[in-house]
Amino acid sequence: MSLVVYLAALVFGMSSVLLFRHPRTAVRNPLTLSTCVAIVLGALVFVCAAPATLSAVNELTGVPNFGAPLTYGMLSAYSCAVLVLLINWRGGPRERVRRMVLRSVAAYGALVVAIVVLFTLADADTERLRDLDTYYANTPYMREMILLYLVGHSAAMLVMCAVCLKWGREVTGLLRTGLRLIMLGALLDVLGFQLAKYTAVVARWSGHDLDFLSTTLAPPMASLGALLSSAGFVLPRLLPSVLAHWRGLGDYRRLAPLWSLVKSASTAPRPPTAWWQSPQARLQWREVSIHDALLALAPYFDHRLRERVRDTALSAGRSPHEARLAAEAAMLADAARRAAAREEPPETPGTYRLHATEVSGTSGLVELAQALGRPPAATAPGGTGSPSLTGPMTEPEEPHVA
Template sequence: MSNPNGVAFYVPGALLLLAGCLKLPAVWRIPKDELLRSVCVLLFVAAGVFAVAAVPSIAAINRITGIPNAAAPVVYTILTAFSGSSLVLVIHWSSGPAQAEQAARWSRRCHWATLAVITAVIGLFALGDAPAERLVDLDTYYANTPYIREMIVLYLVAHTTAAVTMTVLCTRWARVVQGPLRAGLVLILIGYVLSLVYDALKFTAVGARWTGHDLDRLSWPVAPPIAALSALLIGIGFVLPRLSQRFMELVGPWRRYHQLQPAWRELRVATPHSINLVGGLRTPIDVRVCQLESEIYDGILTIHPYLDPEVHALSLVEARKTARTDEDAAVIADAAAVAHAVVVWATRTADQSAVPDERSGDGPVLSSAVNAAGLVLLSQALAKSPIVRATRVAAVLESSTR
């Protein structure tokens, strides 16, 4: 390859190997998860591609086996296995429970096709004669050698077929999904487009030898770095959605805890006798979020008799002028009503001579507080909406003039 000491191959290979090892405990815990197992296999095979394709590794394989160019079928085998494992992973990835049987059937076909190509590659190398060791230019040097020529063409055809198939599948799927999954598919798609560029360069260089021309520079040193980048992007693309899911599982509760803080600060004055929020590094974040939500709901129940339907209605009219949707406007109106009610409740509570308001059944229904997602939206509106801020200020001024 074009990197004589192999560092450009060994570093990404080590990272992919580490990612695969980190997946092993989950595979052991859930041995029947075909998708998880396929991801793990792909990571190890991708690491193998980087491990065997570096120049020092090619030289070492030849030296250890004592067979000139024995590394060639090894590299072609790993590349073919990588293409096959990619197809298997996409089959499991894009199939739901209803398509499990069909996915298993197509996976078996991919396994058999991959095994057939690998067997043919090894057999053709055994039949051929390649006595001169070629570390970087075997494809072009032996482009006209019987059996070795067929081995080279076979691996390139198999690799190209897999790349075209993956490009089509990923393009179709990327059009109908969003978020980290789509980002991963885009990386995989770019990786396989680069694979097709690699194949085109190889075919061109080999074809030039067949016609008596010399375009060896396309096969080496141009093509190998493209192949390395392709394998790296494909590996990252397959891992990215799983990493994003795990990241959100870890970060999501902390993000929710932070988002709920404005609502808790707004309403904590109305819940002075509720339990204190737990703290400390040993307290699970899920417990903190649960207690925070409990505090907020307690505060809403306390101020409910002071929710003013007129304030809610006027705020809803104002919010509809700037809100993107009716749902956003409703959240802002709910938040404005809560901010107003907190001020009124605090004023009435401070005035010991005031007669308690008994309008508990007449206040507006806070539609945004009926579920966890709506509670977050309510909290954010309490912190950010200028309508809510203006309503709060007006309530304070009104209370101070009484």
């Protein structure tokens, strides 16, 4: 039981580590900070609720069941943190956000104090690690403490459901997906954890025994609900960054043929290589270096060769854009060969600009790199292919005119 709870706490807490990658920036961002605080408190609730932790806390303090107000107080703090997170996430005028945050903190701070006071007044000398809620359901002050923490947590989850449902109608995309995950997690908490706890406690009040709802059903439902809610909070914040990293890594790899061809001509200083460099940083350096190499190879461009390859590609059925890319790839491969062999530049001066230098971002360079791996004229009905541009280059013959 304890191992499963600890694993849930670990998975729950890892998402806050991902969000807190840059501590200085995170501390100054109320949304990131409140997200991390809520997730960390949720993980601490799992840790505190584990029977092994409860036993250790009780033994360390010498107070039977001292782990109960600790866990319930932590759960109330988590409920407050979730509300604060929703307030910061929704945004609005600064004073209004600050006022709502202070009200939430004050309300749940009073709830934590009440839990501690009620536990102090109660007679709970028998240690219960798994069934404290039902065992003490009829004990004065303990009964009120149990009911109070459940009501406080229920209020937070119901407010979260209402806010997510209302806000979800106003937004789209990843934010709506995240809100739906949060609402699903909150509903699992309400219907799986809290309803099971309420039912088991009320059953004790009426003289029945439904303790299995509290000890067996409620904990996994709480874990699943918390994990879904944390995923909903983290997904809209992390997924765009993850996708950007993934696209950057893909473009970095797709530029490899082009970089392999022109890197000897690049004079851009190479930054210190570090394994933790992001794909975007690596991609940016490769992009700058390729543009530097293209500038260095420009004097070696043979524009007559480019025009011949373009005409051949058009006659083979390629679109004008594909023909232009094939011609530029052939011209670039020839220029790289001439520069490596230290040949004299061809006598075809011009101010022609490559397509890759006319568009922003890496899309043009990626298209040029892909064109290097294709024959200058694709095989079309009635046509024939040509050798790859990355292999040995020979100038194409003049197109035959009927």
